[in-house]
Amino acid sequence: MAGRILIADNVPTNRIILKVKLSAAFYDVTQASSGEEALALARDKRPNLIILDSNLGDMSGNEACRRLKSDPRTRHIPVAIITPAQRPDAKISALKAGADEFLSKPLDELTLTARVRTLMRASATSEELRRRNETAHALGFSEATQSYETPGRITLIGSTTEEAMSWRAGLKGMVHDDITIERADHVLEAIYHGDISDLYVVSAQAGGSRDGLRLISDLRARQATRNAGIVVVHGQQDRNEALMALDLGANDLITRGADPEEMALRLRTQMRRKKEADLLTLTLDEGLRLATRDKLTGLYNRHYAIPHLENLIDQALEKQQHFAVMLIDIDKFKSVNDTFGHGVGDAVLVEVAKRLRDTLRNMDLLARFGGEEFLVCMPMTSLVEARAVAERLRTVICSKPATITADGTPVTVSASIGLAMGGASGPEPSNIDTLLEIADRALYAAKAEGRNQVTLGSYAA
Incomplete structure (x- = not known):
């Protein structure tokens, strides 16, 4: 479901x-x-x-x-x-x-x-x-502090500067975050120079007819603003415009001419959600980081991944949801160490970890499971979605050299991926050991069949 x-x-x-x-x-x-x-x-x-x-x-x-x-x-x-x-x-x-x-x-x-x-x-x-x-x-560590009291930053991007100024005037006294006004054709330049906001309020007509909708895609494509809140102001009668904005990644919609109080209430909700999303990227505390992070790659380690996966299984059973588990192994990694040395091997591991992290969602768990093997857990994910992501991960790993040696030699690696599906209905396993065993067998099959490919567990075909 x-x-x-x-x-x-x-x-x-x-x-x-x-x-x-x-x-x-x-x-x-x-x-x-x-x-x-x-x-x-x-x-x-x-x-x-x-x-x-x-x-x-x-x-x-x-x-x-x-x-x-x-x-x-x-x-x-x-x-x-x-x-x-x-x-x-x-x-x-x-x-x-x-x-x-x-x-x-x-x-x-x-x-x-x-x-x-x-x-x-x-x-x-x-x-x-x-x-x-x-x-x-x-794991015995305290939970992350869920405090959202620090003011955030909101950028208003109207169809005209005058429209954005009218929004800011309407919000005065109702929103206590820092509010700035930016032209649509300057937003990406500002982001490039590190001028980042928590929320962007974008007119669908900013910069020209529907250019505001294209700006949504640009904001979602950039690492710095991938998790920013985006609220789109659209025409009162243009339903297609509104639906397109949501499907492009907007978090919320406001009809042009709406009551300023409505805008203020919606922005407060989006700011709270943004602060929650920010917490996903923060280390819970220094002790937790040391105990659960891999020192080389900065990813979660096996010690963290196992109880997290157990928790995910329990919730999937309760909510009748599917999830995906992948085991990813760098092909012929031993030959990289033997040929170029362990320093180059470490650089490869760091770069592969970065590419995996940049490709996955915030809600997905990525862990170094041991040696050159990585674990990915994707909640609320169907088989079709999981296969597409697995192929995207495989491609991004081998798309270009992972590192270049001191003498200028490019080092390119590939990876084999074993995929298993978990959930509460159908033949999918609900036991963590069985789930990992299926993913491991699928990974072994990918290696045996020529490497650099994705293989599903036998039950998922």
């Missing part, structure tokens, strides 16, 4: 219609007919997303949202509230109640699924942060 969604509405017809739309997109949908039932199911099922109608019979959707966000067990789950049409006050109330999104009636299927995909991405990041903290706790 692509993810688990809980929908709550006291009108059976509404629930059925929404379930049909979401099930058609291959989401696993659970229904609740009241607010109390929704709260109980959220605590029990821990879905990836909760969608609440504004009226749940026994309480309002806003009240249910406030209770979900005040419960440590459910506060991390994104919540969307379905609001009546043509009710700006209802939208603001939903955001004030802690909702991550509101959906206006009547629900358009394409807009619904686009919004759901965006919220699922946010859920995956939050879930991975908690998973890493739980792994650290299992």
